[in-house]
Amino acid sequence: MTASAPFPPLAVTAFTAVSAIGRGLAATRAALHQRQSGLSAAAKEDGVPGAWIGRVAGLEAVALPPELAAFQCRNNALAEMALATDGFAGAVVAARERHGASRIAVLLGTSTAGIAETEAAYRGRAPGEAALPAGFHYATTHDLHALPRFVRRRLGLAGPALCVSTACTSGARTVLEAAALLRAGLCDAVVAGGVDTLCRMTLRGFASLALLSEGPSRPCAADRNGISIGEAAGFLLLERDPAPGALAVLGAGASSDGHHMSSPHPEGLGAVLAMRAALDSAGLPPEAIGYINLHGTGTRANDAMEDRAVSQLFGAGVPCSSTKGWTGHTLGASGALEAVIAALCLEDGLIPGCLGVEAADPDFTSDIATGNRAAPLARVLSNSFGFGGSNCSLILGRA
Amino acid sequence: MSGAFCHIAGVGLLGPGLPGWAASIPVLSGAAPWVPAETVLPPPPLLPPTERRRAGAVTRLALAAATEASAGLDAAALDTVFASSNGDGATLGAILEALTAEGSDVSPTQFHNSVHNAAAGYWGIGTHSMRPSVSLGGHDDVLPLGLLQAAAQCAAWGRPVLFCAYDAPLPPPLDACHPAAFPFAMALVLRPGREGGLAGLRLWHQAEDCAAPATRGALGEALEDGNPVARALPMLEALAAGRPADLCWPLLDGGAVCAALSPC
Numbered sequence: 075m076t077a078s079a080p081f082p083p084l085a086v087t088a089f090t091a092v093s094a095i096g097r098g099l100a101a102t103r104a105a106l107h108q109r110q111s112g113l114s115a116a117a118k119e120d121g122v123p124g125a126w127i128g129r130v131a132g133l134e135a136v137a138l139p140p141e142l143a144a145f146q147c148r149n150n151a152l153a154e155m156a157l158a159t160d161g162f163a164g165a166v167v168a169a170r171e172r173h174g175a176s177r178i179a180v181l182l183g184t185s186t187a188g189i190a191e192t193e194a195a196y197r198g199r200a201p202g203e204a205a206l207p208a209g210f211h212y213a214t215t216h217d218l219h220a221l222p223r224f225v226r227r228r229l230g231l232a233g234p235a236l237c238v239s240t241a242c243t244s245g246a247r248t249v250l251e252a253a254a255l256l257r258a259g260l261c262d263a264v265v266a267g268g269v270d271t272l273c274r275m276t277l278r279g280f281a282s283l284a285l286l287s288e289g290p291s292r293p294c295a296a297d298r299n300g301i302s303i304g305e306a307a308g309f310l311l312l313e314r315d316p317a318p319g320a321l322a323v324l325g326a327g328a329s330s331d332g333h334h335m336s337s338p339h340p341e342g343l344g345a346v347l348a349m350r351a352a353l354d355s356a357g358l359p360p361e362a363i364g365y366i367n368l369h370g371t372g373t374r375a376n377d378a379m380e381d382r383a384v385s386q387l388f389g390a391g392v393p394c395s396s397t398k399g400w401t402g403h404t405l406g407a408s409g410a411l412e413a414v415i416a417a418l419c420l421e422d423g424l425i426p427g428c429l430g431v432e433a434a435d436p437d438f439t440s441d442i443a444t445g446n447r448a449a450p451l452a453r454v455l456s457n458s459f460g461f462g463g464s465n466c467s468l469i470l471g472r473a
Numbered sequence: 474m475s476g477a478f479c480h481i482a483g484v485g486l487l488g489p490g491l492p493g494w495a496a497s498i499p500v501l502s503g504a505a506p507w508v509p510a511e512t513v514l515p516p517p518p519l520l521p522p523t524e525r526r527r528a529g530a531v532t533r534l535a536l537a538a539a540t541e542a543s544a545g546l547d548a549a550a551l552d553t554v555f556a557s558s559n560g561d562g563a564t565l566g567a568i569l570e571a572l573t574a575e576g577s578d579v580s581p582t583q584f585h586n587s588v589h590n591a592a593a594g595y596w597g598i599g600t601h602s603m604r605p606s607v608s609l610g611g612h613d614d615v616l617p618l619g620l621l622q623a624a625a626q627c628a629a630w631g632r633p634v635l636f637c638a639y640d641a642p643l644p645p646p647l648d649a650c651h652p653a654a655f656p657f658a659m660a661l662v663l664r665p666g667r668e669g670g671l672a673g674l675r676l677w678h679q680a681e682d683c684a685a686p687a688t689r690g691a692l693g694e695a696l697e698d699g700n701p702v703a704r705a706l707p708m709l710e711a712l713a714a715g716r717p718a719d720l721c722w723p724l725l726d727g728g729a730v731c732a733a734l735s736p737c
Contacts, residue, residue: 176680176728185588187610192647196573204646212650217558218589218610223726232680232728236618237610239560239589247607251622257629258477260621260678274572279584328605332549332597335527336585347603461585462594464606 081355082257083473084249084323085316088165090156091414093306093401094128098159103418106426109446111400113290113302122277125286128304128402129272130155138224145224147188147215148271148305153225156269156307165311166229166265173262175232180222181252182237183244183268185406188215190273221269233261239406241460242369243328244268245308246409246468250326252312267309267410276405277303283336291372291403293396294381294428294442296435298372304402308410316473321417324453324469325358327351331463338376338459342383345369345457348465349387352455356469360388363469364451365425366440367412369459370396371403380457381438388440395443399429409458409466416454416470423450476677477624480670480737482633483662484712485542487534488512488696488703489655493541500692501706501713507692512656519599527582528595531561534658535592535639536599542660543635549602551635551662552626555593556609556619558701559651561586562643569647592639612651615640616704617722617730620661624676627663634663638702654699659709672712673735683721683729708734 090098094112095105105112113126120127136151157163169178195210206212214220222235238244238251245268252264280286280301287300316322329351331344338345353360366388368380377396384394397415404411419425427443428434434442453471486494490510491501499505517536520528528536535555543551564586571577588594590608597606611618616638623636639658642648664670689697690710696703704722711718711734720732 176678179678192569193572196569205649206646210650212647213612217612217651218560219558219612219614219725223612227726234618234621234678234728234730235726236622238607239610240593240606240608241588241590250605251607251626254622254625254629258625259475260477260625275568275579275584275587278572278579279568279581279587282579282581282584328607329603330593330597330606332601332603334598335591335594336581344603351605460590461588462590462608463597464590464594 080357081253081325082314083316084253084312086310086321086323086417087313088162088311089309089414089417090160090162091306091308091411092130092152092156092159093404093411094130094304095400097155099418103422105400106424109429111290111429113402120277121274122281122286124288126290126302127272128302130305142224142227144211144214145220147191149184149188149221149269150224152271152305152307153221153269156309157228162309163229169263169311175230177233177262178231179233179255179261180226180231180235180265181248182222182225183248183406184218184221184270185239185241185244186270186273186276187218187220189275190271191215193274225265240464241462242405243409243458243460243464243466244406246413246458246466247328249323249468250328250466253326256314263311263313265309266312268407269307270404270406271305272303285373287372290430291398292430293370293372293398294377294434294438295431298374298377300373301371302402304404306401306404306407306411308407308414310413318473320473322471322473324471325352325356326468327355328466333463336461338379340379342379344463344465345380345383345459346386348467349455352467352469361391363392363453363455364449365419365454366392366394367416367454367456368394368396369457370398372398381440385439390439390441393425393441393443393447395426395428397426412456413468413470416456419454420451420470423448425449476675477628478675479624479627479663479665480667481661481672481674482664482670483542483546485538485660486709487537488657498713501710517599520595524595524598529561529564529586531639531641532592532595534641534656535637536596538639538658538660539596539635539637542662546662548600550604551633552604553593553596553606553635554619554623554626556611556615556638557640558610558612558615559640559643560589561591562641562647566644566647612725613701614724615701621676621678621730623663624674627665631665636661636663640700640702657700657702659702659705667737670737672737675733676730678728678730680728682727683723683731708732
């Protein structure tokens with residue numbers, strides 16, 4: 075399932091992430107090394123008893139600039155927090171000087187944008203009242219396009235703003251779409267990534283499918299029993315022609331299962347195609363990968379499918395793990411968050427073994443790391459899979 | 474010349490008084506008058522009966538246009554770009570009501586149908602396609618921005634792309650937040666090469682605003698403001714008439730997506 079044209083390596087000239095394990099690269103890195111989870115028991119009002127979640131602290135206190143006040147919602151507040159982290163917004167300003175504001179696109183993924191505002195608006199109606207309160211701003215909060223519009227205006231950019239919403243592959247998929255925009259010459263830099271925030275719809279929706287874990291999620295454990303939902307923002311500034319040795323996206327691939335809306339293909343056929351496409355696009359054999367950051371949601375079906383898919387392509391030769399025991403499953407942001415984690419793993423030579431897992435499922439045949447390992451890493455592959463049978467794999471490394 | 478260049482090799486359409494691309498060419502080209510009529514959603518022949526029952530009306534709308542545009546082509550070989558501002562509003566509205574009502578549960582089928590890529594997922598199931606598929610939002614700019622991304626994919630990877638844009642009115646009380654008057658869908662198969670193509674299409678984004686089109690025809694006057702996807706009508710009218718056109722779609726926050734259409 076590869077593109078006919080080879081993938082042009084993309085320079086990652088700035089990146090940042092905010093999740094339950096912390097705000098920014100230093101906090102994220104420290105939590106990974108110290109094996110400190112960001113998950114905690116859900117509050118009573120979340121309506122999912124027994125479930126754990128990955129909540130970002132301090133979001134309620136984030137105010138957007140007055141001229142963008144109509145965009146105020148938890149999702150855009152998380153975007154605002156991340157833009158102000160690790161000098162990301164400053165790096166975009168520098169890119170604006172290099173390329174011009176009109177040559178920088180914003181391409182961001184989200185599954186639910188600011189839908190928590192709509193949930194609150196529904197709850198805020200007087201009994202018997204159907205209409206939503208007058209102060210509710212649908213277009214700038216709930217609407218998927220609210221996220222890239224907010225970020226574009228916040229960063230003073232004048233290129234196209236686009237929103238990807240392919241469920242849990244949204245964040246990863248923006249990298250592939252950014253590559254298309256850059257290759258087609260429609261822009262010279264792209265602010266890519268994803269932002270998704272906790273809301274009742276996803277918590278109670280996953281509960282309705284009986285996919286929420288009792289206690290913290292433990293991906294790849296024999297007795298794993300589901301997902302912990304989290305929230306996160308991950309941003310990557312992508313440009314053409316990385317300098318030799320610079321951090322880069324070396325390949326990307328996508329596929330569809332064409333099988334079922336919410337269950338993965340049992341043999342992982344779609345996952346194999348996406349990983350194969352990413353390898354082919356980068357012109358790399360499987361053995362060139364040093365570590366695989368799994369989608370690893372912690373559900374019985376996903377992890378078993380992914381193990382089969384990884385084993386088929388890589389055998390037992392490449393260490394794998396999921397970092398969702400740290401952050402929870404951050405849905406439309408997960409691909410962007412985990413691309414940032416992949417970059418940290420590359421820089422630190424770190425394989426962060428699955429958290430809270432004594433031993434991997436004995437039925438698994440891939441090399442699942444359950445403790446942290448140190449190893450020089452040249453390339454990391456990151457997987458994202460989602461409802462609707464959407465699959466996307468990214469390869470990060472050095473140009 | 475800059476921009477993403479591709480060829481249009483198939484067209485699909487479904488809207489009020491526009492029951493398919495082939496059936497609407499006389500109306501679009503001005504040879505026949507437009508007669509208002511409700512958008513009729515056909516059952517999706519692509520889907521097996523179980524999936525047909527699960528798929529919502531918005532999915533049927535999208536698949537009708539996508540199926541017509543790809544008729545006679547190997548549908549499973551096409552990369553796809555689906556674009557919709559509202560997605561499946563009926564499903565979303567039902568979930569929001571369930572979240573609000575005391576003691577009410579979210580339906581699992583509704584939850585998996587609520588993802589924005591639901592129509593794309595059903596397309597994959599129905600056509601047995603394993604090709605990459607992306608789903609985009611875009612509020613009132615969903616048509617020009619989605620088309621821009623589809624053209625970028627086609628030009629960047631040198632592969633055929635099915636672009637499908639669709640939108641249906643939201644249920645109350647959400648309908649007041651983003652009004653739409655009727656369901657509307659259109660689809661194009663874009664190809665890198667011109668063989669079998671109807672027209673060449675070059676697309677680009679510009680930071681400068683563009684002037685609103687001087688005049689609208691009767692069809693545009695009736696439909697263009699009623700659904701974000703109906704903003705495709707000037708392009709479809711030119712395509713139906715076989716005439717070249719310079720098109721420009723102003724965007725919400727300034728700037729524009731521009732297109733040059735050149736019949737083969």
